[in-house]
Amino acid sequence: MALDITKFILRFIDEAQEHLQQLNEGIATLEQQNAGEEQVNQLFRAAHTLKGSSRMLKLTSITETAHAMEDLLSALREGQITFESHHADLLYQGVDSLTGLVDHLAEHKEGASLPEKNTWLCEALTQAAAGQKVDPPLAAEAAQDFAEELDNAPEAKLKTSDTVRIKLNRLDELIKLMGEVVSSHAHMRELVRDSQKIRGQLAQYKEAPVADLDLFNRELRDGVQSQELLMQELHDKALQLRMLPLSTLFDSAGRLVREMARSLGKEVECRVMGSEIELDRQMIDQLADPVIHLLRNALDHGIEPPQEREQKGKPTQGKVTLSAWQDGSWVVIEVRDDGQGISLAAIRDKALRKELMTEEQLDAMSDQEIMDLIFLPGFSTSQMITEISGRGVGMDVVKSSVVDNLQGTLAVHSKPGQGSRFSLRLPLSLAVMRVLLVEAAGQPLGFTAQYVSELVRVPKEALLEVAERNAIILRNEFVPVLYLHELINLPKKPGDPKAAGKELLLLITQVQHEKLALVVDELLDERDLVIKQLPEHLRHQPMISGMVTTGHNELVSLLHVPQLLEMSRKTRLVSSSRLQDKQAGKRVLVVDDSLNTREIEKDVLEAYGYQVTLAENGQEGLEKALLEDFDAILTDVEMPVMDGFTLTARLRELESYRDKPIIIITSREKESDRRRGIEVGADAYIVKGSFDQNSLVETLRALLG
Structure with missing residues (x-):
């Protein structure tokens, strides 16, 4: 990959201009005899830095001029010579020469070579460092050189920079202030809504000035929208100031x-x-x-x-x-x-040694779930x-x-x-993020958009009871369903009309491959909002990741979805009464690319005494089936790497699985898919849309005989 020298040149120009300004100011202090040891050190370091950074970029004339200045400043710093007025003249000339070279570089970048160094100036600086008095060039020669320079000189103009250095804390304060302005503007939107409500209330009175109010509402709405666009653009520009490559x-x-x-x-x-x-x-x-x-x-x-x-x-x-x-x-x-x-084997061994998991738990996990154990505290x-x-x-x-x-x-x-x-x-930034505001048990709550997969309305009848918890079928996978207010222990208001409806509003949250459907009362808003950090004494709360301000200046908690998923796992209520019949202890392999589906089917089967092992695709399922002996296999159809039809056909080619029960559980309802399932050797074909855990258990029990 070719090295892009341009960005390094640009950085050097910015830094060089700062060092040159420091040199100018420092030489003036020297002239006034007010410079202490540290001031001389700063001048030396500025010249030294210019020399070193220009040498790396092969800017020879800058390097040699800065080196000559460094020699003189070093002699002054070490006390080898005493500062005199002609030293200031030479140093000023050095700064002027370097400024010209840097300006030339800024105009041409790497596209043109730098002019040669001023040989007389470099020699004069070096001789001055040795304590020698230097005579200027002969007057006639100097006058001739000056005349030539005037003839070839470009039109005089002010040199300006397209960059400005600013302290980071000032930039942070600006962005914070802009965030507050954007947040407070939400109150204006609420005023528009309030105005519309007042209009509706006044409409019932015959003599009410409804037409005038309509005009006011339109003008207020248009003004607020126009202001909102301008403020959003201003906030975006402010954020860009803090963006770095x-x-x-x-x-x-x-x-x-x-x-x-x-x-x-x-x-x-x-x-x-x-x-x-x-x-x-x-x-x-x-x-x-x-x-x-x-x-x-x-x-x-x-x-x-x-x-x-x-x-x-x-x-x-x-x-x-x-x-x-x-x-x-x-x-x-x-x-x-x-x-x-x-090494999955090394992870298993470490998990067992540290007693993080039992052997049965590890056997039931997919390869990816075992790999994710490396993120547990103290795991290596x-x-x-x-x-x-x-x-x-x-x-x-x-x-x-x-x-x-x-x-x-x-x-x-x-x-x-x-x-x-x-x-x-x-x-891209934590300063402003897309936030969904919802209501649960009468309380407004927020979710950052990166953890929200979708919002869906489903009839209450669509809920399935699986392993003593609710779930829905969403595009070929089981997704657990929990009421948000119950999960976070919010008291439900008695007689709430929203709870009596025939439909449920589900907020589908997702972290990597795991999903959780949360029942909420309604969606309040969706927009970019400024995230406020929790006070220091509340930052230990893992469930809340921050706060946002609504249009009525109300603080709303942002719920941290990874923590909600962790809490949901602890709420699993798998029945403790297990069937102790001839089926108890039978080993079943569950193959599905959906983490939620695997876990739900696992909970159902374990409730009836089966020992369950999981795999996340057909290839992994086949590998586990070859390593271990299973009494039955449950598989999905649509999976990466190897689908369920192929897995079933491959298993039937093996002597050890020629007669073992294989059940396909899929969302495919077409008769052609059913026929193909039977053709490749499946013993049963269950459609997820009509899934019933009792039917699954009865089917498995019948096949196992």
């Missing part, structure tokens, strides 16, 4: 990876892509630790030593890729390596904590930072021998 974080990744690889005795190439993508400065600041930890993880746990890679037929040099791309109003950051991948598959992988930051802290602090999601994918991939999905 990910290069501020990514540019040092290559060097970091090389240094860590060298300390581990590994050969690693680091590829960085998407560093031009912009994020809020606040987001970038909080991303540094998670990204560094993921890179450390890839080097320490993922990439194998050169000898081991060679034995596996891999190139001795491993690859680590740090990439980013924009997906709508989201940014995806990915850390990928081509190492040994994550490494045999020892090293300087690289330790650092006091575990994968649980990475997940907490991404999910809780940055309102994003974190996912891991890995294949043995082929490497691992960690994906972070983040909003």
Whole structure:
């Protein structure tokens, strides 16, 4: 990948202009004999920095001029010479020369070479540093040079910069103030609604000035909408001021990876892509630790030593890729390596040793669910904590930072021998986010849009009772249903007319592959709102991620969906009475790509004494069926990698599963699909839309005999 030198030149110009201003002011202080030791040190450091940064970009004339100034300032700093007026003249000339060179660079960037240095000036600065008095050029020569310069000089004009440096805290204050303005404007929208209500109330009176009120309402509404557009644009522009490219974080990744690889005795190439993508400065600041930890993880746990890679037929040099791309109003950051991948066996062993899971629980989990255990506190598959992988930051802290602090999601994918991939999905900014405001038990509550999949209305009859809890069928998967006010312990108002309706309004929330349908009373609003942080003494509340202000200046809590999902898992009420007949203890494999469906079917079967193992696609199901012996298999049809029809056909080719019960559970209702299911060897075909847990259990019991 070719190095884009332009962005480095632009950065150098900004920094050089700041150093030159510092030099000008410092020399003036020197002239007044008011400069102390630290002021001289600052002048020296400014010249030294200019020399070093210009040398890296091969800006030779700037480097040599700054070097000559550095010599003189060094002699003054060390007390080798005493400051005299001619020293100030030489230093001013040095600053003027550097200013001209930097201005030339700003006009031409890398497209044209810099003019040569002023040889006499550089020699004069060097001689002055040695304590020698320097004579200026002969008057005639100087006059001739000056005349030539006048002839070739461009039209005089003021030099201005297209950038301004501003303190970050001032920028934060501006954005915070703009957020408050946007929030307070919601009150104007409420006034429009109130005005419309008053109009409706007055309409019943014959002599009421309804026409005048209608005109007022229209003008008020148009004025509010116009003002809202202007304020939103102003707020967006203010936010853009704090946006920075990910290069501020990514540019040092290559060097970091090389240094860590060298300390581990590994050969690693680091590829960085998407560093031009912009994020809020606040987001970038909080991303540094998670990204560094993921890179450390890839080097320490993922990439194998050169000898081991060679034995596996891999190139001795491993690859680590740090990439980013924009997906709508989201940014995806990915850390990928081509190492040994994550060992599911090592995760199982660690989970058992630390007593985080029982063997039965692990057997029932899919491969992805087992892999996600690495995000539990204190979990690591490494045999020892090293300087690289330790650092006091575990994968649980990475997940907490991404999910809780940055309102994003974190996912891991890995294949043995082929490497691992960690994906972070983040909003562009936390200052303003899309929020849905709903009402439950008479209370307004908020949800940030990244966790909301959809809103649906369903008749109450559409609810299924599965494993002693409610669920609905939503596009080929079971989704658990809970009343929001019950989940968060809000008292329901007696006689609430909203609860007596024939339909339910469901807010479908989602975190990665897991969904939860929450029954709410109504949708109040949906718009971009400013997120306010909780006070310090309330930040330990995991259920609330922040606050927003409504149009009536009412504070509304934002519910943290990952925590709601965790709470919903604890509310599962699986019957404790299990059938202790000949079916008890039979082993069943459940194959479905929906996490919710797998869990619900698992709860149903375990309630009747079956031992259940899960798989998330046909290929994983086939692999588990070959490793273990199951008494029956339940499978979906539509799945990635391998579908249920193919899985059924492959199982029937095996002697050990030629006569075992296979039940297809799918949302496909066509007769042609039923016939195909029977043709590939299924013993039963159950449509999810008419699912009944008793029917499933009775069917399974009959097939097992």
